[in-house]
Amino acid sequence: MHQLTKTDFKYYLDCPESLWLLKNKPDVYPKGEFSLFAEKLIKEGYEVEAYAKKLFANGIDLPDYSSPAPLKALTNSHKVYFQPSFITNKTVFARIDVLERLVDGTWHVYEVKSSTSIKKDRKHRQIEDACFQTYVLNECGYTVSKVSIIHLNKTYVKQGSIDANELLVITEVTDAVEGIYSRVVNQINAASNFINKKSINETVCSCKYKTRTNHCDAFDYFNTTIPEYSIYEIGRISAKKIGLLADNEQLAIIDIPADFELNVNQQTQVASVKEKQPKINEVNIQRELDKLRFPLHFIDYETYASSIPRLDGLSPHKHLTFQVSIHTLKEDGTLTHFEYLLDTMKMPRDMLQAMQYFTGSTGTFISWHASFEIGRNKDLEKWLPQFTTYLTYITEHTFDLETIFKKDYIDYRFHGSSSIKKVLPVLCPGISYSDLNVSNGTMALDTWGRMVLDPNFDEDIEATRKNLLEYCKLDTLAMVEIYKFLKEL
């Protein structure tokens, strides 16, 4: 009989079929991008738990995860226990972050989360998590009278050593848990039954009727007949329209009837696929590019963020800009390059100084998905107010090159995306990220974080620096080449 854990249950609520496959055929479950980012989140979760323990002076660890803790061990000794584990007779398993015995002999369950608020949305389902833990304890004979979530304090700003009482907030959610308890119990029973089914229909799954954002890594496993350039690639298409097309087995964009209602951008994408031609609005593109003022500064930041702030002045999950690359193109075609990479975890004061010296407050700054860079400029203004005038200039003179690829340059080979990683290989096939040792922002964040924070970092520091610099440099060079390509249309 398969065990059902809290994580399994969350997967079940997302999609029963996906969990069934994972439990029953783990070898065929497609390994998606379980990424560095996910690993980092797990590590950070442990760190937050370690701080949460500091809120309970006399708590004890029950680290034996392999077997459920015996009832007596809990009730006869300490008041607070960390990580005790329990299993019901239907093999529903829970490990409780913090469990406190109250004076009346009932129990207070604490769930530790690395978010800065209680998240009830589909992705997080934190109340369902707390409810799951409560259910397992109740089933094992413990009366739970109080449930709380310990999460990060959004307003916390690190100054010196971290005080767990300031870093964390305890919010009681007993009423919210009670409100969903009977529904969750039914769902837990249904999940247990479902994962123990001998077989399910593996030839199709319900995401055939849902938009791409709902699909999991197993979509192709369950839906083997999805064509290339499928309806799921159409930008911002609604689930209702996916449903209408899927009902008629019109899964390929080329099969969409001419009179099917789509918005202008969607129609353009469909036309691009059907005609195997990019759809380019040259007038709009040149009008946008003509607004730019030389020199053009193609700029890209790399940032580091963590649940527990590592630097005085930072709050949980705030992004510290640790690297910048700027390619500056003058009107006469001269191209110069500036780059800066912090060697330690510190405020990027020297970086901004050098950057300001390089660009001055002149010309237009060009980013891809500029809201990210603009957000970082606003953070930097708060932390280093002496650069406010310069950073405000950048923000007010920033052009987002990605916007061109949202409406005025649509190419079926972008597969419905406007990401630079999809656009670049089509427009400038000579430039590629694939040969780089650092090839995306998450890798950059992880690599830099380990390099400057991990005392056991054993990779070659010079080679690591070079890899980071090459990656960021390619991002801005790619924008230069795409800009030149557009100018030559």
Ligand code: SF4
């Ligand atoms: S693609 Fe959707 S329905 Fe299919 S297994 Fe994944 S989440 Fe479930």
